[in-house]
């Protein structure tokens with residue numbers, strides 16, 4: 001499974017660690033930058049990851065900034081993206097099961113790396129629940145169009 005990942009300067013260190021973590025687990029990870037922790041603007045990286053998911057180059061996207069909030073807001077501007085700012089593993093499961101989230105936005109400043117690894121595990125290993133949730137996600141899609 002291919003996963004796109006990116007960060008800004010605030011999420012850079014965790015982005016590096018999470019990229020390696022996912023590769024060690026056998027995922028095909030496309031690191032869309034940045035290459036160092038120089039100051040950058042998070043919307044540029046959110047857009048790159050969101051577009052790679054929207055055009056099916058990747059199945060899921062992972063974004064890391066200071067809070068995850070800006071990344072989620074920016075990624076959700078791309079058609080077809082359901083980005084969730086997730087701060088614990090239970091939210092990760094629910095973002096997949098109820099919302100069919102396809103991008104997870106993480107905090108590199110307020111959530112520790114071990115928790116973010118658990119969040120990724122939960123996000124990547126939980127299926128969409130379908131059923132009653134499918135109609136609600138369809139209504140989200142209708143808002144877009």
Ligand code: RB5
Pocket residue numbers: 008010011042065066067068069070071
């Ligand atoms: C950068 O200072 C910070 O604003 C960014 O990483 C992120 O937290 C925005 O939502």
